[in-house]
Amino acid sequence: MRRTARLVTGTALTVAAAGLASAPAYSGDAGSLEVYPSTVVPGGDVTVNTSACGADGTAAGDASAVGAGSFTLAPSAHEQDVIGQFRVPPSAQPGTYEIVAKCAGGRQVTGDLMVTLTSTREQIHPRGHVKTGVGGALGPDPVQTAAGVAALAVAAAGGTWLLHRRARGDGI
Template identity: 45%
Template sequence: MRRTPVPLLTRTAVAAVALGALGALAAPLAYANNGNDGHDGRPEALEIFPSSADPGSTVTVNTLACGSHGHGVGDANSLGAGDFQLDPSTHKEVVVGRFTVPHHARSGSYGISVACDNGRTARGELFVKHKGPSGHVQTGVGGSVGPDTAQVTAGAAVLAAAAVGGTWLLRRRASGAQGD
């Protein structure tokens, strides 16, 4: 029985797809936990929408750090927007607050933080950009804060299916060649 060798490039591609699927499955867990259980003094995640804003734009922040029916005080002093309040939202255990990016804010990255009434803190980054002919073209595409769990899960499922399908196809080709 003659065995057909599987090209190295094919084996490498199947291995890369499989590793990518495993990495994609681990990403939501790392993002959701952010390497922090909320009890070690390190800040928790602060989601900022939009993550990239022009001067004069209203920015919304939210976090789970303050707990159910919690409150907090946000700090946007790094970009000159001052303090702002966070109050419970319509989503369970999420607090939300808003501030306006000052017109005098320069382009760059700014740390935004929240101190909750339960003693926990949350931190995130806001990128300030400027409209105009110089700089990036405003296409309306982009501006994600973090991975979308549903999209990552769907992507991982597609990658896993591709890896299984590729392995099945290679085994089928190899077993079919044995009969010759």
């Protein structure tokens, strides 16, 4: 039992020491390049940002993997990030591409961009009247629509009254 306790304690200390040795010396997630939107269709605009370069830093961006070439990331007021933009060429093929930003201080961060042929954005549905040539004899005027509904109601009531009389045997 005593030997098992030492083995478990020794393993726990080794794991803790390894975790401390690999922990970064700074706080925050400054090691990534955020890509928005992360999924885009060819011809779409992409914005990238990172806090890895510092509040007043700059970076050189490289989107040549997707065919967009280089772009610049400049300081912004957004959470002390550097931000840049590029346009995915219309000839881009579907796939996942690595986008790279190299800070003026030499630090390099990467992010992934997925190019698809179909948009994942919300579809826009048409609104209003569509001239199809079918129906719509009264038009969108509310007075005419109300008159049409009233005429249909009178016809339905009259038809019901006639069918009721016929069923009772009163004749027409």
